[in-house]
Amino acid sequence: MSASPDLLAALTERLGAAHVLTAPEDVAPYLVETRGLHRGHALAVARPADAAEAAFVVARCAEARVPVVAQGGNTGLVSGGVPQGGLVLSLARLDRVRAVDPLDATITVEAGVTLADVQAAADRAGMLFPLSLASEGSCRIGGNLATNAGGTAVLAYGNARDLVLGLEVVLADGRVWNGLKALRKDNAGYDLKHLFVGSEGTLGIITAAVLKLFPKPLSRGVGFVGLADPAAALALFAHLRDRAGHDLTAFEVIPPFGLEIVLRHTPGATPPLAQAHGTYALVEFSSTRTDAPAAAALEAALAGAIEAGLVEDATLGASEAQNQALWALRENLSEVQRREGGSIKHDVSVPLSRLPKFLATATQACEAEMPGLRVCAFGHFGDGNIHFNLSQPVGMDRAAFLAQWSRFNRIVHDVVHALGGSIAAEHGIGLIKRDELTRYTDPVALDLMRRLKAALDPDGLLNPGKVVVPEGGGPPALPSS
Numbered sequence: 001m002s003a004s005p006d007l008l009a010a011l012t013e014r015l016g017a018a019h020v021l022t023a024p025e026d027v028a029p030y031l032v033e034t035r036g037l038h039r040g041h042a043l044a045v046a047r048p049a050d051a052a053e054a055a056f057v058v059a060r061c062a063e064a065r066v067p068v069v070a071q072g073g074n075t076g077l078v079s080g081g082v083p084q085g086g087l088v089l090s091l092a093r094l095d096r097v098r099a100v101d102p103l104d105a106t107i108t109v110e111a112g113v114t115l116a117d118v119q120a121a122a123d124r125a126g127m128l129f130p131l132s133l134a135s136e137g138s139c140r141i142g143g144n145l146a147t148n149a150g151g152t153a154v155l156a157y158g159n160a161r162d163l164v165l166g167l168e169v170v171l172a173d174g175r176v177w178n179g180l181k182a183l184r185k186d187n188a189g190y191d192l193k194h195l196f197v198g199s200e201g202t203l204g205i206i207t208a209a210v211l212k213l214f215p216k217p218l219s220r221g222v223g224f225v226g227l228a229d230p231a232a233a234l235a236l237f238a239h240l241r242d243r244a245g246h247d248l249t250a251f252e253v254i255p256p257f258g259l260e261i262v263l264r265h266t267p268g269a270t271p272p273l274a275q276a277h278g279t280y281a282l283v284e285f286s287s288t289r290t291d292a293p294a295a296a297a298l299e300a301a302l303a304g305a306i307e308a309g310l311v312e313d314a315t316l317g318a319s320e321a322q323n324q325a326l327w328a329l330r331e332n333l334s335e336v337q338r339r340e341g342g343s344i345k346h347d348v349s350v351p352l353s354r355l356p357k358f359l360a361t362a363t364q365a366c367e368a369e370m371p372g373l374r375v376c377a378f379g380h381f382g383d384g385n386i387h388f389n390l391s392q393p394v395g396m397d398r399a400a401f402l403a404q405w406s407r408f409n410r411i412v413h414d415v416v417h418a419l420g421g422s423i424a425a426e427h428g429i430g431l432i433k434r435d436e437l438t439r440y441t442d443p444v445a446l447d448l449m450r451r452l453k454a455a456l457d458p459d460g461l462l463n464p465g466k467v468v469v470p471e472g473g474g475p476p477a478l479p480s481s
């Protein structure tokens with residue numbers, strides 16, 4: 001697409017030259033996704049200061065028929081923010097916390113506030129904003145909502161979707177929908193905000209949100225547990241959920257290979273348990289009550305599990321520093337996988353009861369396809385969500401391994417589909433899973449998605465080529481960079 005001088009002149013006049021980037025070196029960081037898997041192209045990057053400027057940019061682009069690709073922190077893992085032409089609309093300068101209301105238990109923030117800053121603003125008001133991801137220092141709340149982000153606190157508090165009460169959205173024609181309500185109950189017509197949550201910039205541009213806050217837990221207990229296998233992990237999960245209910249705030253699994261590479265690549269990390277086990281769980285209880293410390297409740301629940309023969313061994317953090325050290329074994333997993341060479345990722349979910357079957361079937365199928373391949377299946381077990389990642393065989397060429405991405409996707413996604421699961425649990429569809437969505441989605445659902453897209457963005461200008469494409473296919477996927 002050639003640059004439109006009139007469009008760029010209009011944007012520059014309104015936003016200022018410093019906030020309409022056209023020099024290749026200024027635009028470059030906005031063209032590539034976080035792992036460098038794809039590189040796109042764009043005529044410019046616009047950085048509005050507020051919702052009115054964002055609406056101006058979208059309206060001018062609509063007139064000029066120029067596509068608009070929203071970007072928050074650009075930490076997305078499915079190449080959803082990588083532009084395939086058109087204009088990148090960075091929300092980073094919409095970074096104000098508009099209001100915090102402890103009585104309503106709400107916070108109103110602009111789309112460009114980082115997740116860490118939303119958490120910090122809630123904390124200063126003596127409250128909790130529970131969404132928590134390893135990328136929270138750089139991802140932005142508009143991006144979190146646009147991807148319906150998950151993370152480590154979903155078990156107790158839900159996904160981003162469950163945490164939103166109201167939205168302000170710039171529509172494809174540049175009009176602004178003010179849906180910034182702070183209501184816990186509102187059945188007045190269709191619930192429009194949920195159309196935009198998880199729509200990955202394809203239906204509208206989120207400029208602000210009213211979010212739910214929660215009482216801050218007064219204590220937490222963290223345990224690292226050795227188990228025979230995933231079936232034992234499932235039994236332990238049910239045992240802890242029965243005893244703790246809402247106070248069970250995390251249940252993450254780590255496979256033996258995952259623990260091995262975290263210990264290998266994390267300076268100062270020590271094995272948490274004396275012996276090796278078939279699988280491991282990182283469990284957390286939290287409590288808002290002064291008379292019921294979480295660590296004591298976790299200790300009692302784990303003692304019961306040991307007595308029942310569900311657990312082989314367990315250790316509890318004896319201080320907040322030890323709790324953090326145990327959590328680091330889980331949180332560092334994505335990072336250390338990079339040190340083991342190429343990794344083919346799957347972010348999938350199945351009903352909880354089918355997790356052991358999924359893990360066994362998918363592992364066997366992948367190992368049979370490529371001897372020496374190392375399965376690193378970890379993550380949010382309590383949500384039924386596994387990051388089923390495949391590390392390359394030792395010594396294999398990285399690029400040759402990554403060239404097998406689609407082949408392994410098909411194997412793993414077929415297993416997920418057969419078990420009634422989802423091929424996109426928390427990272428979304430973007431570009432990477434666009435064709436997989438078409439393959440695995442019920443035709444009626446796909447038709448409804450396409451109709452929604454056509455109704456809200458009739459000219460196909462919002463993040464074209466991502467998530468759902470018109471029947472017959474969209475533009476070809478970008479080549480890997």
Ligand SMILES: Cc1cc2nc3c(=O)[nH]c(=O)nc-3n(C[C@H](O)[C@H](O)[C@H](O)COP(=O)(O)OP(=O)(O)OC[C@H]3O[C@@H](n4cnc5c(N)ncnc54)[C@H](O)[C@@H]3O)c2cc1C
Pocket residue numbers: 034069070071072073074075076077079080081091111132133134135138139140141142143144145146147148149150151152200201202204205206207334426427430463466
């Ligand atoms: C180390 C690491 C750990 C991660 N852990 C998790 C995890 O545990 N759980 C999880 O869910 N994700 C995780 N992610 C993925 C990523 O951080 C999330 O998807 C996050 O929500 C993206 O936010 P962002 O601001 O970076 O969005 P971006 O990457 O900028 O954009 C993502 C998508 O949303 C669209 N978009 C962005 N802002 C807006 C807006 N204001 N309005 C409309 N559309 C918009 C973009 O067009 C794009 O399609 C992780 C990523 C990394 C790098």
